[in-house]
Amino acid sequence: MFRQISILAPGLLGGSVAQAARARGLAKQIVIWARRPEVRLALRGQPWCDATADSPAAAVRDADLIVLAPPVDRIAPLTAEIADHVAPGALVTDVGSVKAEISRLGHAALSGRAHFVGSHPMAGSAHTGWENASPDLFAHRVCFVTPRPDTDPAAAERVARFWRELGSEVVTVAPDAHDEIVAHISHLPQVLATTLCTFLAARQPGWRNFAGGGLRDTTRIAASDPAMWRAILEQNRDEILRALRAFQDELQGFSAALANRDYLELTARLERGKTFREQFRPLP
Known part of the structure; x- marks a missing residue:
């Protein structure tokens, strides 16, 4: 070519x-x-x-x-x-x-x-x-x-x-559409994985020794290069903040369902999450 x-x-x-x-x-x-x-x-x-x-x-x-x-x-x-x-x-x-x-x-x-x-x-x-x-x-x-x-x-x-x-x-x-998409499907997951690790480190660092597959899978990308991710977060700041605010609303809804013992709503949320994950395209 x-x-x-x-x-x-x-x-x-x-x-x-x-x-x-x-x-x-x-x-x-x-x-x-x-x-x-x-x-x-x-x-x-x-x-x-x-x-x-x-x-x-x-x-x-x-x-x-x-x-x-x-x-x-x-x-x-x-x-x-x-x-x-x-x-x-x-x-x-x-x-x-x-x-x-x-x-x-x-x-x-x-x-x-x-x-x-x-x-x-x-x-x-x-x-x-x-x-x-x-x-x-x-x-x-x-x-x-x-x-x-x-x-x-x-x-x-x-x-x-x-x-x-x-x-x-x-x-x-379009470039703007790209930045909105990746803020949700790439940059937000990085922020969540990193934040989960910093949260657990502040609670009890030794708990990492008991980590099973769930925590390891969820936090794998937290091991990524911090300097690289700082640059990405700076470059896509506005879209990532919008994604974070929307995610906080979703997390608050989950928290409210659990606090109110609304187990039907909790089950519906778990089912929606399961369905979304099962519909991922398999990686090669």
Whole structure:
């Protein structure tokens, strides 16, 4: 599909993009830039990396697809940094889990020269870093593609096709709609898992030694990188606050049913939760 794919700041997602693109023959050349020299040195020995660059500008100069994979608070500044160096007509996308501000600033930075089309693959792990990357990370996973109203439709379709070729099931939504969705299905669960752990730690830290499967499953994502999640929470603050307020209303309803011994209402809520969970699509 592409002559050169350049991946900037590869962690788990960026490294997996490189591996998946090489495994599926989507690029003649894959060029990677990483901020730390020791990472660039390590990447040179990887079969899915054809070359490393010492600067973002050098990495993107000949690319027809650029994938930005730093933390979400670094995507817009990195887009601005490379704006004068991208090839005319190049596609620029990202893997950040927040889209509205990133898409607006990315489009503004590249307007008239290249095309910014936001992306967010719903794939990941508590294990970060390119060392944990996998060519199958995106297989059968949803990937949001988030064009703006003024995005070139052909550019948006090429980015969508790229993610489909990596094995993803592409869903195209507006950036604002994306941020509302992930605030509820991704960011809110992170907040709840973290808050449950901080609550239990304050009550009696030793209770963790008695944890069974239920607590372990419910709190798995609380082990995620705090710095990464702080950036996400800052970027999607308003939508997450709205989700939290709605969840507090739901929790208050559950609490009231239990306090009032309204066991019919309690059972109805338990049944609704069970039904929703049973209707999840199975993971591959």
